[in-house]
Amino acid sequence: MxxxxxxxxxxxxxxxxxxxxxxxxxxxxxxxxxxxxxxxSLQTNIYDSKYERKFEITESFYMHVNRETAEELLQGKQNGTFIIRPSSQEPNIGILSLTQDNKIFHLVIRQRADTLIALGQEKFNEKTFKDLNSLINYYISNYLILYSGDAKSYTLLLPFT
Structure with a gap:
């Protein structure tokens, strides 16, 4: 084929x-x-003191869980299934935890100095978004590239239900 x-x-x-x-x-x-x-839906307020900005997340894919619980929830789910959970590090907005090829990936959602939102480590010419919903909507219809060692895979986001 x-x-x-x-x-x-x-x-x-x-x-x-x-x-x-x-x-x-x-x-x-x-x-x-x-x-x-x-x-x-779960409503959670995240206050970012560095930029004095409050993020409201009312979507059901946001869960107030730790890394281990996120991995348990995503185990055995379809590729691209994700949840967003709080980050333990202050300047970060949250963590995008998703499953791909029976592996769980944890990507930092961070706010840049220009107040735009980006995913993962800081990169040259990275894709940025005005808010969290824009980020999620973009990767629901556009592939997110995940790296694991030398392997590279592509996935579309699928909200956790």
């Missing part, structure tokens, strides 16, 4: 899985008697 078809079917399957998952999640959150929306 052609490489293009393999990539197309992988991306198409991933997007179809996400759409189905979102539809099921939305249906689950609706009250079947009065059709009102239940708010099952």
């Amino acid at each position: 052609c490489w293009c078809f393999k990539v197309f079917f992988r991306v198409f399957g991933n997007l179809a899985n996400r759409i189905l998952s979102d539809c099921l999640d939305a249906t689950y959150k609706m009250c079947c008697v009065c059709f009102c929306m239940r708010n099952n």
Whole structure:
């Protein structure tokens, strides 16, 4: 099979899985008697004293867990499944923990001096975002490149449910 078809079917399957998952999640959150929306999202405030800025994270993929618990939650999940957890280091916004090829990766989400958000270690000409939702939305539809030793893999983000 052609490489293009393999990539197309992988991306198409991933997007179809996400759409189905979102539809099921939305249906689950609706009250079947009065059709009102239940708010099952976790709301957390992160205060960054260095830039005197408060980040509000209301998405369900944010979890107040440590590294070990994040690894337990992500074990056996589909490639690209992620959660965002708090960072123990002050200037960082959080940690993006995700699974790929039965490995768990932990990437720092940091705020740069120009108040933009970046992922991982500081790099020349790195991709930056105005907020956390922009970062996540970008990597849901664009590949995130992960390095493990000499191996390089590509993944699309899939929120933890």
